[in-house]
C-alpha cells in the first residue's frame with residue numbers, strides 16, 4: 001500500500017530521492033533572498049510534534065513550512081497531554097481530528113511514525129524515530145555532498161562514531177548505497193553494527209579511524225548517542241576523542257578535497273576537534289542551511305504532488 005508521507009529512506013525509490021533533491025535545488029537560492037516567503041502552501045496547516053529534543057530539525061521544518069506560506073503549530077512532549085498519560089495513538093488521533101494537512105513527528109521509539117501511518121489518514125513526516133531513520137537528514141546530507149561533488153556514485157564516504165544508535169547513519173547508509181557510494185563504517189566495537197553488509201556489498205567496517213579516512217571524499221562524524229545507552233559504551237570523553245575524534249592530522253590521509261560533515265549537535269573535543277569543525281572544508285553549517293531547502297521540497301512534494309511511499313498494510317485480525 002502506498003501512502004502520502006515520508007517515513008524513511010529505505011523504502012524510497014531512487015527516482016523519488018532524486019525528485020526531492022531536484023526540488024530542493026529549486027528552493028536553495030531562496031535562502032539568499034531578502035523576501036523569502038512564498039504562497040505554495042497557503043491555507044495548509046502543519047503540526048510538528050516532538051517527543052525528543054531538537055534544535056535544527058524542528059526549527060528548520062517550521063521555517064520551511066512558513067516560507068511556503070503554511071500555518072504551523074508546534075507541540076513538545078513537555079506541556080502536552082503526554083504528561084497526562086495519553087497514549088501516542090490517542091494524541092495523534094486527537095491532532096489528526098483538527099484536520100492538519102501533515103504531521104511532522106519525532107519520537108524516541110524506533111518505528112513510532114510507521115506505526116501511526118497505518119492508522120492515520122494525515123500524512124506523517126518522520127523527523128527522527130529512535131535509532132531507526134532520519135530521512136530528511138540523509139536528504140540534506142546528500143544535497144550538501146552534491147554541492148561539492150559531481151555525483152554520489154563511487155564516492156568514498158567514511159561514517160565515524162556511534163553507528164549502531166544513529167538514525168542519521170542508517171538513513172545515510174540507505175541513501176548512499178542506493179546511489180552507489182562506497183561507505184566505510186568506523187567506531188568502537190560496541191558502536192558498530194554486526195550485520196552491515198545487508199545494506200550493500202559497498203559497505204565495509206573498521207575499528208580504526210585512520211583506515212576509514214584514508215582516501216575518503218566525505219568524512220561524516222556522528223555524536224555519541226548518550227541518551228540511548230547512557231555512558232556505559234564509552235570509557236571517557238577524552239579516551240573516545242583520542243581514538244575516534246576527528247583531529248587535524250587525520251585529514252592528511254583523506255582526499256585533498258574531502259569535506260567534513262556532522263549532523264549536529266556537535267560536541268567539540270569529544271567526536272570532533274574545534275580546529276577541524278571550523279575549517280573551510282567543514283560543511284556543517286551548509287548542512288543546516290540545506291535542511292531548509294530539503295524540508296521545503298518534501299513539504300511541497302507531499303502536499304502539492306502526492307509524494308507517497310509504501311507502508312505495511314494493517315494485519316487483518318478477527319476474521
Ligand code: ASP
Nearest residue numbers: 128134168223263264265
Ligand atoms: N540531530 C541528529 C538526530 O536527531 C543527530 C544527533 O542528535 O546526534 O539524530
